[in-house]
Amino acid sequence: xxxxxxxxxxxxxxxxxxxxxxxxxxxxxxxxxxxxxxxxxxxxxxxxxxxxxxxxxxxxxxxxxxxxxxxxxxxxxxxxxxxxxxxxxxxxxxxxxxxxxxxxxxxxxxxxxxxxxxxxxxxxxxxxxxxxxxxxxxxxxxxxxxxxxxxxxxxxxxxxxxxxxxxxxxxxxxxxxxxxxxxxxxxxxxxxxxxxxxxxxxxxxxxxxxxxxxxxxxxxxxxxxxxxxxxxxxxxxxxxxxxxxxxxxxxxxxxxxxxxxxxxxxxxxxxxxxxxxxxxxxxxxxxxxxxxxxxxxxxxxxxxxxxxxxxxxxxxxxxxxxxxxxxxxxxxxxxxxxxxxxxxxxxxxxxxxxxxxxxxxxxxxxxxxxxxxxxxxxxxxxxxxxxxxxxxxxxxxxxxxxxxxxxxxxxxxxxxxxxxxxxxxxxxxxxxxxxxxxxxxxxxxxxxxxxxxxxxxxxxxxxxxxxxxxxxxxxxxxxxxxxxxxxxxxxxxxxxxxxxx
Amino acid sequence: xxxxxxxxxxxxxxxxxxxxxxxxxxxxxxxxxxxxxxxxxxxxxxxxxxxxxxxxxxxxxxxxxxxxxxxxxxxxxxxxxxxxxxxxxxxxxxxxxxxxxxxxxxxxxxxxxxxxxxxxxxxxxxxxxxxxxxxxxxxxxxxxxxxxxxxxxxxxxxxxxxxxxxxxxxxxxxxxxxxxxxxxxxxxxxxxxxxxxxxxxxxxxxxxxxxxxxxxxxxxxxxxxxxxxxxxxxxxxxxxxxxxxxxxxxxxxxxxxxxxxxxxxxxxxxxxxxxxxxxxxxxxxxxxxxxxxxxxxxxxxxxxxxxxxxxxxxxx
Numbered sequence: 001x002x003x004x005x006x007x008x009x010x011x012x013x014x015x016x017x018x019x020x021x022x023x024x025x026x027x028x029x030x031x032x033x034x035x036x037x038x039x040x041x042x043x044x045x046x047x048x049x050x051x052x053x054x055x056x057x058x059x060x061x062x063x064x065x066x067x068x069x070x071x072x073x074x075x076x077x078x079x080x081x082x083x084x085x086x087x088x089x090x091x092x093x094x095x096x097x098x099x100x101x102x103x104x105x106x107x108x109x110x111x112x113x114x115x116x117x118x119x120x121x122x123x124x125x126x127x128x129x130x131x132x133x134x135x136x137x138x139x140x141x142x143x144x145x146x147x148x149x150x151x152x153x154x155x156x157x158x159x160x161x162x163x164x165x166x167x168x169x170x171x172x173x174x175x176x177x178x179x180x181x182x183x184x185x186x187x188x189x190x191x192x193x194x195x196x197x198x199x200x201x202x203x204x205x206x207x208x209x210x211x212x213x214x215x216x217x218x219x220x221x222x223x224x225x226x227x228x229x230x231x232x233x234x235x236x237x238x239x240x241x242x243x244x245x246x247x248x249x250x251x252x253x254x255x256x257x258x259x260x261x262x263x264x265x266x267x268x269x270x271x272x273x274x275x276x277x278x279x280x281x282x283x284x285x286x287x288x289x290x291x292x293x294x295x296x297x298x299x300x301x302x303x304x305x306x307x308x309x310x311x312x313x314x315x316x317x318x319x320x321x322x323x324x325x326x327x328x329x330x331x332x333x334x335x336x337x338x339x340x341x342x343x344x345x346x347x348x349x350x351x352x353x354x355x356x357x358x359x360x361x362x363x364x365x366x367x368x369x370x371x372x373x374x375x376x377x378x379x380x381x382x383x384x385x386x387x388x389x390x391x392x393x394x395x396x397x398x399x400x401x402x403x404x405x406x407x408x409x410x411x412x413x414x415x416x417x418x419x420x421x422x423x424x425x426x427x428x429x430x431x432x433x434x435x436x437x438x439x440x441x442x443x444x445x446x447x448x449x450x451x452x453x454x455x456x457x458x459x460x461x462x463x464x465x466x467x468x469x470x471x472x473x474x475x476x477x478x479x480x481x482x483x484x485x486x487x488x489x490x491x492x493x494x495x496x497x498x499x500x501x
Numbered sequence: 502x503x504x505x506x507x508x509x510x511x512x513x514x515x516x517x518x519x520x521x522x523x524x525x526x527x528x529x530x531x532x533x534x535x536x537x538x539x540x541x542x543x544x545x546x547x548x549x550x551x552x553x554x555x556x557x558x559x560x561x562x563x564x565x566x567x568x569x570x571x572x573x574x575x576x577x578x579x580x581x582x583x584x585x586x587x588x589x590x591x592x593x594x595x596x597x598x599x600x601x602x603x604x605x606x607x608x609x610x611x612x613x614x615x616x617x618x619x620x621x622x623x624x625x626x627x628x629x630x631x632x633x634x635x636x637x638x639x640x641x642x643x644x645x646x647x648x649x650x651x652x653x654x655x656x657x658x659x660x661x662x663x664x665x666x667x668x669x670x671x672x673x674x675x676x677x678x679x680x681x682x683x684x685x686x687x688x689x690x691x692x693x694x695x696x697x698x699x700x701x702x703x704x705x706x707x708x709x710x711x712x713x714x715x716x717x718x719x720x721x722x723x724x725x726x727x728x729x730x731x732x733x734x735x736x737x738x739x740x741x742x743x744x745x746x747x748x749x750x751x752x753x754x755x756x757x758x759x760x761x762x763x764x765x766x767x768x769x770x771x772x773x774x775x776x777x778x779x780x781x782x783x784x785x786x787x788x789x790x791x792x793x794x795x796x797x798x799x800x801x802x803x804x805x806x807x808x809x810x811x812x813x814x815x816x817x
Binding site for chain 2: 119123172217224225234422
């Protein structure tokens with residue numbers, strides 16, 4: 001008994017000792033999952049990008065309306081043939097280990113991104129054939145082909161600059177102790193537990209950094225994550241679920257922001273990928289499926305109108321959206337007629353859906369809508385990686401996936417719809433679309449690019465290799481004590497200007 | 502001396518058991534549909550990148566070769582690096598082990614403190630309202646889903662009352678007070694589940710022992726009832742409870758998936774689930790191998806405990 005009493009006493013004392021935190025300000029951000037390696041060259045998880053915002057600055061950043069602005073760079077200039085771009089660098093910038101950031105460091109980083117085995121950046125910037133160091137604060141990237149979207153890649157992980165000295169010393173373990181030039185420097189990481197950063201005293205823009213420490217805490221369960229926000233254990237949560245919104249809005253200590261995402265939710269249809277393409281290879285069949293879906297009702301019933309119905313590879317809020325081709329009204333009669341013309345009046349196909357609430361519920365609504373047009377859609381649940389593997393192999397008729405989106409329109413459409421595109425699981429191939437999308441890559445002027453994309457969209461909406469259904473909003477829930485927060489469509493939380501009162 | 506032979510014999514069985522486990526986890530994992538290289542490549546699924554990953558992690562080799570490569574490193578104490586975050590698996594395991602052990606020990610404490618006394622009480626007061634109440638508590642501990650109880654506790658103690666933190670584990674050597682506050686709710690959730698099982702078994706064993714001849718003899722010799730129950734009966738009734746305790750403790754050590762997720766505790770369970778979803782073979786293999794090892798060792802310890810507790814086994 002005395003042991004128990006002693007234990008109770010210890011516990012009581014411990015509870016009392018767990019008093020107020022230290023005077024340092026600590027911002028705790030809840031993540032939806034645990035990021036992979038914190039090395040910009042081999043990172044791929046979305047959540048990693050949220051963490052990089054603390055530790056690694058990039059050559060460029062985007063504004064909330066997706067304009068490209070300098071960060072570690074100060075400016076750029078395209079050559080007249082778009083085959084090289086000259087970039088001016090910010091002078092006096094230091095990495096966390098005290099090493100200088102300069103043209104040599106940029107050359108090292110670009111070459112590291114391209115030459116490291118297993119680099120995920122190579123597909124983004126592999127067209128950089130060489131880097132010339134012009135002087136300490138000027139570099140020139142020479143390209144193997146004109147590629148305007150390159151600059152947008154430099155606003156993300158491809159543009160992140162790590163300390164060459166640390167990268168050489170740590171080798172492929174760099175991701176366990178990242179050393180960059182961002183506002184915060186790495187302290188520790190407890191896998192599946194937390195990632196801790198402290199303010200970097202020599203940061204080039206330190207006047208705009210107000211919080212001493214930042215901790216990223218992965219919590220997979222959305223209810224538990226929301227509870228942690230409400231209890232004050234977390235100050236911010238990324239990608240809050242639409243089902244969390246009533247609770248957040250009902251709590252006066254909390255705030256929520258929502259901006260349209262860059263990407264889209266979609267169903268690729270098997271047009272020509274292996275023997276299973278047979279069912280949906282006729283364009284009229286694909287059009288019929290498209291016409292039988294009522295996107296407005298879908299968004300209303302499943303997402304309480306918090307998301308945005310869509311029909312293109314970019315959200316209606318973007319300048320690259322083709323406004324002449326808005327979301328069409330549902331037309332069941334027309335759908336039936338198209339099926340009859342195609343000789344498949346009682347079409348049956350299978351949609352693969354991962355075990356995830358949003359897409360499962362949407363699939364059921366779509367199933368009911370298609371039934372009204374005489375289409376039987378079977379739902380087959382497959383775990384995500386299995387589904388994507390089958391997508392690659394062509395072992396599908398239709399599957400339910402999404403694209404997280406890129407700031408440059410090219411990243412949303414090129415590899416998905418060109419004949420040889422890496423993301424083109426449908427194996428859709430249209431020479432005109434290929435030509436238009438390739439031309440757009442070589443055209444720097446946004447107004448000229450828009451014309452090319454508008455034409456490509458016309459083809460894509462007629463041929464329908466994939467059904468674009470909706471665009472989520474990126475919701476960020478945060479404590480009212482957090483001020484100075486600006487939401488971005490990429491969902492990444494910028495720490496510059498953020499205050500904790 | 503007999504004990505030494507006994508232990509040696511059991512240890513000899515351990516080697517083939519672990520070998521079998523290693524083959525099993527390795528092959529089961531390969532049976533998972535879904536390509537690890539595609540899982541690793543994620544959205545940037547350029548075929549060249551996928552092929553590069555496959556070559557880098559020997560995923561293009563025959564399964565037997567992959568197993569051989571893995572086993573030869575395991576025997577040298579190297580469980581490989583996590584495919585996902587490049588941290589050595591041994592390092593990951595070492596960082597999770599104290600967390601998981603702490604959670605398991607605290608949960609076991611909760612289970613013992615609740616389970617055994619209620620079990621004894623309901624056996625002694627069989628058929629009375631106390632027995633019924635104890636049974637009801639035990640059954641609800643068993644049947645309430647952990648994730649539900651966890652969320653309810655968080656909503657009450659963290660959100661509503663603000664007494665305890667909702668999530669975020671802090672190691673004891675960093676801040677003992679905060680450590681205990683973070684471990685309290687998850688231990689309770691896990692402990693009540695185990696307590697129900699412990700209570701039922703203690704009750705059953707006690708009922709059996711209380712009707713045994715020697716207990717009747719003790720009573721006939723007018724030994725005080727308190728002594729009869731606690732000294733004569735309970736000690737003998739504990740043998741099946743020890744077995745059960747070892748099994749339950751082993752289960753707790755292999756990670757409490759849902760509870761760890763809800764309270765954001767970085768233990769074995771969370772690591773395992775993340776590993777499976779990301780097709781992080783090295784992590785899954787490491788966790789399962791170590792958990793299986795712990796489990797086997799715990800069973801061995803339980804056997805040794807019987808051996809000490811039950812003189813009859815020594816002759817066998």
